[in-house]
Amino acid sequence: MTFTRQGCLLVIAVALASPVLAEGPDPVRGAELFPIRCVECHVITDGAEKKIGPSLKGLIGRTSGTLEGYDYSDAMKTAGIVWSEQTLKTYLVAPRKMVPGTKMNFNGLKRPGEVEDVVAYLLEAGT
Template sequence: MDNRMNTIAGWVLFGCASALGLSIASGMIYKSGHPEKEGYPVESADGAEGGGAAEAAEPIAARLAKADVAKGQASFAKCAACHTITNGGANGVGPNVWATVGKPHGHIAGFAYSDALKSVPGNWTFEALDAWLASPRKYAPGTKMTFAGLSDPQERANVIAYMNAQGSNLPLPAVEAAAPASEAEGNVATGTDTNELANDAQPATGAPSVDPAAADEAAKKGQ
């Protein structure tokens, strides 16, 4: 019996010694240290590391002018878990959003809107919906809505166009036309003043005019 216990104890000690030896050896091989640069590099869409400043989105009017209602309906599926958008549709986790565009914040009677959203002044304009869909938590800090938002500006415009077509049907905002390049702008770019060009083409004010015939007669007398 003693020999058996001694054998077991010997194997246990051998196993412990082997584990300790492997631990020391692996520590020597795989030496850990503080990384020179913490974190992981993240490339932005244009390939720049760190995801520099995103390019400013077009105005909502310009995006709505080229919005695709069908694509907006497909994107609205992300909202359908909480919202209905049918005439007379029931409220869910979120309110029914039929004919919402142009209505005041918190316009559905009886729905328990958050105080954060009810405190936002104004109506659900196209601009307001664009900001809300980009980030509900930034638009109304403290809102109960947990949706992270739609980062793609054109996708937001598509969704807004679809929502507008569901009972609101408000006229889309006009797109401001860019001023065409003019000759004056070109002259400014080259440092030329159009007034100076006009003055060069005309005699200075008060300068005597010269009669070609009188000049010819004077030349003959001088001879």
């Protein structure tokens, strides 16, 4: 494999400048982000408890829009997404892009590493 000198320097510069990216997904950091970015609208506890949004307990493996007792938008009910690491990463970066018409009023997790950390947390807490 051949790398240009500039390419190598760029890779090193990026690695030095972004320790967050270099470390990979971190559920502990995700657990810190969840209260800041999600708790306003979501609980992650058992039962029918809900806020503006549905409880995210049991989220992993659940089909979108199917938690009983929560009044979803038609968009979410018909989206037919099974929540997994992959689908959550796509959704949480740009919710309205993946589910146009969703009533989740959230622009998305845009900062580098943020979505990976939150999803790593959801994979542990949202089962």
